[in-house]
Amino acid sequence: MQFDDEPGSFLRSLFDVAVAAADPMEQVSKYLPEPPKGRTVVVGAGKGSARMAEALEACWLGPLEGVVVTRYGHEAPCEKIEILSASHPVPDEAGERAARRILEAVSDLSEDDLVIVLISGGGSALLSLPPQGLTLQDKISVNKALLRCGASIDEVNCVRKHLSAIKGGRLAAAIHPARCHTLLISDVPGDDPAIIASGPTVGETTTAEDAKAIIRRYRIDLPDHVAQHLDSPLAECVTPDDSRLARTENHIIATPLMSLEAAADKARAAGLNVLVLGDTIEGEASEVGVVHAGIAEAIRHHGIPVARPALVLSGGETSVTVKGDGRGGRNVEFLLSLAVHLNGLDGVHALSGDTDGVDGREEIAGAVITPDTLKRAREAGIDARALLENNDGHGFFEALGDQVITGPTLTNVNDFRAILIL
Template identity: 55%
Template sequence: MNCLRKHLSAIKGGRLATAAWPASLLTLAISDVAGDDPEVIASGPTVGDPSSCADALAVLDRYAIRTSAELRQRLQDGELETPKPGDPRLARSEFRIIASPALALQAAAAKAVAAGVTPLILGDAIEGEAREVARALAGIATSCARHGTPARPPCVLLSGGETTVSVRGQGRGGRNSELMLAMAIALQGQPQIHALAGDTDGIDGSEDNAGAMIGPHTLQRAAALGLDARAALDDNDAWGFFSALGDLLISGPTLTNVNDLHAILVR
């Protein structure tokens, strides 16, 4: 997606910087991508692009994306090539990250310390299927609760990144809500563990929530309402599940996106 964006945009892939040449540029970036790669943040409007028109054509072919004959020809001719790293027109362009997933996690850790809770940052680039990541995080939290490793309670496990949901059902929700639903199932009501996951921009998927929250009684409360957690997960209906419980995490749009934040409290 980024490769295509760079080659089809008038400003991405370094073109904003070359259009401003010979002016000096200072980019203040808010990172919403795992790893904080300047070439990926906003598709890199002020940094060189290592991808090529041939790469863009390969993406079109790999995913059988239909486009106009004119556009394909312009890519084949190299007419839409982007400025590359080392281009002299980029020499006066400086890049700084002022907000990122890592900085958000560090801020959350500072809040935990102030509350007398030991923070453990697991990483800012967690990726993978949301329900698989949920099981892994649940396993780490269980180890903390039972054995005091890798952190002794009271502790909070902090992580960030951007998981993925393979939509196979007809339900509603987003990756953070689905991660919490899968974690609730994995934990099976363990008494010491509470968790939340949310998108820092305030919107998880296509709904009005940032994510969701779970606790030791989540499954018990759901059963009392006639809700089947596993059926909801199979239908990708985490939003419906947590909406019925009143456990959606709703912040409203924050207007700042530094990816997702997961916090698991082990009491």
């Protein structure tokens, strides 16, 4: 079996296919509810929410009104649905105002009304509404601490829910007695609707005690008034058996696995043996890089678990415990670790990128590596291991000119990793 495509261009085409598979314009129309007797109100949050709103306007035949919030720079043109913008991953006052606007939009509805909720990854930070007694700065401080300590996305979201006035099923409770029809684009391992954007329309099974356990696990110091909130009834979320959720439906319209399968189909058509490791890979990005390097070496040297030419695909959301003062980014940290541990292994190329076009806090989707990545770095006087220890993957790949830049993709099904072994 012969593979004749240029490796870098082929890997980028796979990334583009993966992103296209999660385009709301292709998916929203498949999951629409029946029109109501009364009003149809649209609300939502996430990096893909504006594109979802645009797709909804394109296929909904009746009247629409409402408001969604997306990340700065991820807006899409809408005529009936107002598009607001706010900060991600660290919340800002614009996100707090947007959350209040969303709650106002769904107040005073009747049983004849319908609320279509559009949720995608990033919605947690964008829907940042502190409960009574807390401030936005309290939430920002806790959020920053969680992001820096390497907590998993479900741990981060658990704490967020119990420090929120809109997450953890609270939005659905506010929508009652209207019908609530939520469309979700998943960016989390396992596609649990309760985790996506911290589940604003999903009943919550964790408790404030669970949130406190996470705070203790990562030794995060909380101000006294924040700790007191977690000890109060206000910290508890809306439970799945709450009667206010009886008319709530949640539909996942795009997932990380759907995108991996689209890329796998293209690779098989090109004559590659494809190994899909799954869409739920978590853990430290650098350690995930070590494991992926071992798999690539086994394929290259021994033809196991698949023979060359081969493609290894994986998705999920890793984390980075920040120890240095570099620019971070879990995809570039994974790739830099992968390159270091492959140590120039012949015939191995890789791409890793966030499907929303933003890796960490950089407007960079990710990067690529080649068999000569470390050689080119040495010739440029760059110490790959030192930059890895400093959490500066973005600095490394920027210096080599190997970044993957897409701009906002207006969707988000988490990280996409592809390793080509020739």
